[in-house]
Amino acid sequence: MGYIAELREVVGTRPLIMAGACVLVFDERGRLLLQRRSDSGDWGTIGGALEPGESLEEAAARELWEETGLTARRFRLIDLFSGRDMYYCYPHGDEVYNVMAVYEAIGAEGTPQVNDQEGLELGYFDPEAPIEELNPFTGRVLAKLGYLVHAKRKEA
Template identity: 45%
Template structure:
């Protein structure tokens, strides 16, 4: 997929593209959620990323979570699908995207957290004590997570 996006960028430059991604809200046994501190925009997010050509969204969510955290995720459940103007994002390099993010949740995983080059820190947070600097396209996900917590 990285080559696909790279190839697309050769055609369109920095202009907006539609990007479909999958992410996972990972809960630990005490109900805290795992967030990653991104290296590209110095903000926090949930593990996730672009879906590769021909890949199922569940596979993408599991793959991205493993690549970014080293955790093998089990028992994915759909949390929500996010799209629209509020998921527009302009990357620090100038690339513009309108994201469609299929967000899963899971409290079942194996392994120990180890980061790849996309994250500089990983930490479990109480939902009511999430970091303030949330990556812009992740803010609607956090708002929905907090809303559901109060229901």
């Protein structure tokens, strides 16, 4: 059982303050790599929570590998986000207030492939064009970074 699962055993779905890293991977055409999330079915950035004793940059490298099979020569810190608008409620009810370090993967190497159970597929998207079924949290992060992101949700 992982660290977060152990915490959830104690606190249930109540809000946690969650520190984590988000990794932006751009291809040669400036498109952003996103993953279709298995928990919500929408498109989100690569990333996740820190493990005990792990640095933010180590978490970025681990999450990049776990979710895409890619490695990077280095990571460039773009920004750090926290606060009320970093709240997220997972589809199964777990609530978090994220403290998120956003990194750009420099010199990403490998062929992107779904490498764990957190993603259903990977794809590159123009970050300044409408993205169908964009995860709302990802939309907030990209908007804070100045991308002209327009989330388009599927009509029910």
